[in-house]
Amino acid sequence: KRLSKLAPPADSAESSDEERDGEQNEISDKGDDGSSEGEEDTHLHGFSSSDDDSSDDDDMDVEPVGIDVGKLPTIAKDDESVKRKLDKAKKQPTQDRGVIYLGRLPHGFFEAQLKAYFSQFGDVTRLRVSRNKRTGHSKHRAFLEFDSSSVAQIVAETMDNYLLMGHLLICKVIPKDEVHPELWIGANRKWRKAPTARIARQVHNKPRTEEEIERATKRLLKRQDQKKRKLAEAGINYNMDKVAY
Structure with a gap:
């Protein structure tokens, strides 16, 4: 059954702009990695390449299985009007790239699924899924860059307010002067949640120094004295042996 475009809700344009602007503002927070996008060999916090050691996988949450994009409709092939627009754009390619913002993504649309699905329109050069910094879960928002701005415009016109798996997508073109300079940090990399259990x-x-052991001993003895004093105030005479590291 073909999925069709529905009329946009009254506040869709306003809400999408607010979500997109808020997301780009989050990129410059302290939690993001400060390395440049051109450093191919730099391992960004929370990301890894395919060559990384996976020995810590037991400490990390497993990413839920993504949806099978092969079962979704291929709009670029099935819709004749979209097909004609894409053919015209390929015959007259633009030199500059185009960036789109995607909102209200269905559950199961992760990096691999977005790459596979939106490649039907054209070459996706970079993409980045917005994720929670603490849990690593998807925020159902993403940014995609196409090799041609004209293709990006066609994608935005086609997919905006498109009903996909019960979700009305938000798809807007981001003007070139509004693209955050750190937007693509960590793009095209597999997400790996930080192994918080292993780090803790x-x-x-870890081995403690003599100073750390001394401080810990003082804290422990102080707490024991406080407990003993409270017991005495309650009329309980209890002699506890002092224990330390």
């Missing part, structure tokens, strides 16, 4: 275990089990 290493911090807890």
Whole structure:
């Protein structure tokens, strides 16, 4: 059954602009990696290349299985009007690239699925899924860059307010002067959640210096004295042996 475009809600344009602007503002937060996009060998926090060691996978949440994009309709082939527009754009390619913002993505649309699905329109040069910095879960928003701005415009016109798996997509072209300079940090890389359990275990089990042991001992003895004093105030005479590291 073909999925069709529906009339946009009254506040769709306004809400999409607010979501897009808010998302681009989040990119410059301290939680993002500060390396440049041209450093191919730099491992960004939260991302990894296909050559990375996967020995820590047990400490990380497994990404939910994405949807099978092969079962979705191929708009670029099935819709004759869209097909004609794309053919015309390919005959008259533009030199500059085009960036689009995608909002209200269905669950299961991750990096690989977005790349596979939107490649039906043209060459997707870069993409980035917005994710929660703490959990790594998708925020159902993404940015895609096409090799041609004319193709990006066709994608925005076709997919904006398109009903996909029960979600009305938001698809807008981002003007070139509004693209955040750090938008593509971590683009085209597989997301890996930081192994918080392993990091906490290493911090807890690391060897302690004599100064750290002394400070920990003082804190422990102080807490024991406080408990003993409270017991005495309650009329309980309890002699506890002091324990320390």
